Amino acid sequence: MTAPVLSIHGLTKAYPGVVANSDVSFDVRQGEVHALLGENGAGKSTLVKMIYGLVKPDHGSMTFQGTPYAPAEPRAARAAGVAMVFQHFSLFDALNVAENVALGMEDPPRLADLAGRIREVSETYGLPLDPFRTVGDLSAGERQRVEIIRCLLQDPRLLIMDEPTSVLTPQEVEILFQTLRKLTAEGVAILYISHKLEEIRALCDTATILRLGKKVATCTPADTTARQLAEMMVGTVLHTPERSGRALGDVALELSELSVRSPSAFGCSLKGVSLAVRQGEVLGLGGVAGNGQDELLGALSGELRSAPDMVRMHGTPVGALGPMERRRIGLLCAPEERLGHAAAPDMSLTENAMLTGSLREGLERRGFLDWTKAKGFAEAIIARFDVRTPGPGNAARSLSGGNLQKFVIGREVMQRPEVLVVNQPTWGVDASAAAAIRQALLDLAAGGTAVVVISQDLDELMEISDRFGALNEGRLSRIRPTSELNIEEIGLMMGGAHDMEVAHV
Amino acid sequence: MLKLEKRPQPSKAWVWLAPVVAVIATMIAGGALFALLGKDPLVAIRTIFWDPLFSEFAFFYRPQLLVKGAPLILIAIGLSLGFRAGIWNIGAEGQYIVGALTGAGVGLMFYPMEGWFIFPLMVMAGALGGWAWATIPAVLKVKFGTNEILVSLMLVYVAEQLLASMSLGLMKNPEGFGFPGSRNLQQYPSAHNAELIAGSGMHWGVVAALIAVIFAYVMLTRHILGFHIRLTGEAPRAARFAGVNPARLVLICLGLAGALAGLAGMFEVSGPAGRVSIDFNVGYGFTAIIVAFLGRLHPLGIALAGLLMALTYIGGEIAQSRLGLPAAAIQMFQGMLLFFLLAVDVMTNYRLRLTWREVA
CATH class of the missing domain: 3.40.50.300 (P-loop containing nucleotide triphosphate hydrolases)
Incomplete structure (x- = not known):
């Protein structure tokens, strides 16, 4: 087993009226794809926001690559080597890919140099992308590539992805998975949020399941059925919809x-x-x-x-x-x-x-x-x-x-x-x-x-x-x-x- | 530190509490303003709010409450329907003028003939005139997508020019020794909107305002049209999904508001004002916007707000003449009312929360 990149100990965050996370602890290891599973409102978003420095935990601590880690803002998280791809893209339609990437950087290089680096990264990870295309003309899958490449340029040790496949076709999902596997082979850890169970079983090495803000279990998705995962998420036995044979009318x-x-x-x-x-x-x-x-x-x-x-x-x-x-x-x-x-x-x-x-x-x-x-x-x-x-x-x-x-x-x-x-x-x-x-x-x-x-x-x-x-x-x-x-x-x-x-x- | 937190649903208590708190806050801030002007704030506030109703000359002021309140309420009821649906008719002043002109025009046309039918015809003409004036921005909005705020507002100035032209030309009193202004309708029994009970201030316009309040209340709470108006204001997309035709709603709301403003103008010109003159309009159409919001766009609230606004008008005049307060201070006082209402209004949808902890 490889060393944990990120360890979370007893993270707790309460908002008025709700406890979003209560005493959550787990490790994300180097080179693994770690799934974070849970229903809406289970506390997945709050948890990753704490890791990315957007929200400050009430209690608990984190260590990142062996040192204590408490990012005050996303900039600190990025400097430490944590990158995040959000579910909703923050891209300007009227600008081209390189300009969009430059806007997200603290200290952007010259556009021509940046374009070169974008090409380089996109080829290395199998994400073809022309740096000079206008973002408005790109498909959802291609826009996501812009976001991913933006993260990869920071050379992250931990990449957080929030429901990345919700906008993709199955073929695009396959491309994404290949990219993620390539990244993990280089030792990058990936924290992958999703509620698509089959996807998680195919991609992820470990899964942590949250329910009502608490950690329910950490398991190996490949050894668990989708149904078992779903039932852990929900906490009850699920009924599969039944369809009765029926005659079609006019x-x-x-x-x-x-x-x-x-x-x-x-x-x-x-x-x-x-x-x-x-x-x-x-x-x-x-x-x-x-x-x-x-x-x-x-x-x-x-x-x-x-x-x-x-x-x-x-x-x-x-x-x-x-x-x-x-x-x-x-x-x-x-x-x-x-x-x-x-x-x-x-x-x-x-x-x-x-x-x-x-x-x-x-x-x-x-x-x-x-x-x-x-x-x-x-x-x-x-x-x-x-x-x-x-x-x-x-x-x-x-x-x-x-x-x-x-x-x-x-x-x-x-x-x-x-x-x-x-x-x-x-x-x-x-x-x-x-x-x-x-x-x-x-x-x-x-x-x-x-x-x-x-x-x-x-x-x-x-x-x-x-x-x-x-x-x-x-x-x-x-x-x-x-x-x-x-x-x-x-x-x-x-x-x-x-x-x-x-x-x- | 203080923090605003969105309520899961609008507070019912604050919907009714907000105007009361706003009035109290206005009294306090207004009192401070009067004190700075070197007047005794308590006396000033009492002069504005208490004297018109309960002083020894109250018998003179009380009817004024109805005379000034009725047009405000009538216009504000019409405006509130559109405001609820997000249709912003700012030109009620113009519709009020045009309603007065068409109403008075029909009356003057029949002069000196007497007949019971003349006044009802004038009422209809007044409503139609206001309706037609408001339908101009409505049609332009529906057909060409123009902004009804601008068009309706600009038509106020057109209506003012029309009013001047009428009082100097077509409707000028032939026996008026060349002075501008029409014949006095108060001296023409068939066209006079007289007090129904002498000395009460109660004329047909007050009756119309009362009917309008009841009509609007029933429509908003019990009728599909009122439901669609509210729905359009709260969630336009959901309204279209429900089957509301937005163009039709624009025509209805602007048309109704115009007709009511026209009625108010007609009752005013044939009653308290008596005649068409250059300075006939005194801003009821604009003040009614404040009245509509002060009354939470709710018919009963508008009735109360209209009376309250009329009270500050009358009380303001008394304060000007008796205490020597400048007119601008009174206007500021009235403006504060809306200002505080909008501020306190936040409490309907948000609650204040004290937090001692630093927010991350």
């Missing part, structure tokens, strides 16, 4: 050559999307974020209008109808963004139940609202979907992400949709809530609803969908039965236009 929703311009300058317009979903069928749509998912949901919910014939419900053209009219005929949607799109943050759950339920739940008569009935509807959603909240009078923003997600999905599910479209139904939701949401979607399909699930979580799509298609730059791939697909084929479907080549070294 085509409920049909898109033919749907093209819609994105309302946002940075959005992705839809280009000739065609698909058909039958009653009782679950269609999964994958794709890297920003490839037309939001626009597709908008075009289905009625927020974006198209030519009438481009969207049909049971053969009737609905492309020109607004959200209310579409709800009337049973086309319901749940957008990805919970706060501000699916729900109004400062409004109560009762008011948020009214938001989409007014029509189908009869909460409104001739324009006048029945708040008693709306409260009853909200209470029914809370009861059936196990939403943890003191009551329907609470503001939507007071709920945790997972609980609010259960509420907004439940709100649509309970309205007996003919067609239900959901975007990222389990994004940021803990494992047991995610299982409950998936089960609800499958139950709905079993009852004859046509379900469209747009998601970036491939495991989720493989688990619940009958057929699978991928969005890429606003176009939809061929739709194929899920049972005959493997992850690699899916990756190729998702990759579409922006396949990334691997440098040959």
Whole structure:
């Protein structure tokens, strides 16, 4: 066993009302990929922020390469040899790669010298990147390379990566893994945060699991099943969603050559999307974020209008109808963004139940609202979907992400949709809530609803969908039965236009 | 040290406490201001808040409360609907002027004919005039994406020119010996918005304000349109998802606000003011913005805030004449009210927390 690069002893950090980390201790060894696993809110982020000098621990100590280590700010952490790749990139679209890297440096060299070093590092680690390309033109995977290279130029001993694969196609993930393996071979330690269990089993040497701010276990992921890992994270036994065999009915929703311009300058317009979903069928749509998912949901919910014939419900053209009219005929949607799109943050759950339920739940008569009935509807959603909240009078923003997600999905599910479209139904939701949401979607399909699930979580799509298609730059791939697909084929479907080549070294 | 911490949800107590604390803070800061000007602060505050209601001349001031409060409330109710939806109509003053012109114009048109139908026609004309003036920024916003703040504000100055032109030209009293200004509608019974009970200050405008308060309250709490207005203000994207048509909402909110401001102008010109004149407008349309926010954009709050604002106007005038306080000091006092309200408002969504430990 190699020596620990970083040792953490009893780190504790409390915020008003919550203990984010309580007495966490573990070692990260030289040359290993160490996974940090846990649900949302388990305290992973706080822990790495303490290591990176963004947050000061209340108690506990750290040693880095044998010497006591207590960074007061990220600059001190970087000077000691700790680098971090954040989940959200901090890059300027209008500048080129070298300029972006220079901006992050304390004492940047001349741009031409820097470009040379960027080329050198990118070739050594199999991350092809032209230093003079404008960042705005790069794919998500390439932007991540910029961030990684920025870190590697500091020659770090410990590299922290926060959910690096959430924006990558499977092929891009493979490239990233090769890079990380190369780094560990040189003795760099990597602290890898993720909640994708299969990925961790494939990549990581050791895993530390956090639950509610405490360390639950340290184990070897390769020797542990994904299910065991998940159960350690959640602390309970998980139920796999069950799908019953079901007969498919008529085509409920049909898109033919749907093209819609994105309302946002940075959005992705839809280009000739065609698909058909039958009653009782679950269609999964994958794709890297920003490839037309939001626009597709908008075009289905009625927020974006198209030519009438481009969207049909049971053969009737609905492309020109607004959200209310579409709800009337049973086309319901749940957008990805919970706060501000699916729900109004400062409004109560009762008011948020009214938001989409007014029509189908009869909460409104001739324009006048029945708040008693709306409260009853909200209470029914809370009861059936196990939403943890003191009551329907609470503001939507007071709920945790997972609980609010259960509420907004439940709100649509309970309205007996003919067609239900959901975007990222389990994004940021803990494992047991995610299982409950998936089960609800499958139950709905079993009852004859046509379900469209747009998601970036491939495991989720493989688990619940009958057929699978991928969005890429606003176009939809061929739709194929899920049972005959493997992850690699899916990756190729998702990759579409922006396949990334691997440098040959 | 003191630290602001976001509340998980808005505090219900502070929503109602904030205006009270703001009024008290205004009294304290205003009192200090008056003391610096060499006046007894207690006397000044009493003159402004107490004398109009309870002094020996209160019988004279009390009706003024309704006369000054009604247009403020009527306009502020209309503005509050738009403000709730994030539609910023700053030009109520112009809509108020145009409503007065169209209302008075219809009345003058019938002069000297008498008839019960003349006043109702004037009411309709006043509302329509205000509506039309407010629809200009609304249509420009919907069609061309212009900023309604600028357009509605600039139209105030256009309306003022229109008012001057009317009082010097088309509507000038032919028997007025060349003086600018229209005939006095108070002397034209069919067009006069007289007091309903003599000496009470209660005219049709007060009734309209009361109806507007009830109407707005029911709409905001019980009707889908009010729900959509609130939703649009709080989460525009969620409103579109719910099925709100933003363009339609802009037309409705600006139109309603304009119609109410127009009504206020019409009731004023046919009642307390009596005639169209160059200096007819006294800033109700702008003060109503303060009233709307002071009343938390809530109809009942606006009714109270309108009366409070009217009180500071009347009390301010008394203080000017009796104590010799400068008019600017009174205006500053009124401004402080909004200033403190906005400051105290932070407490609705945040709480103060004392921390002794150094924050990392």
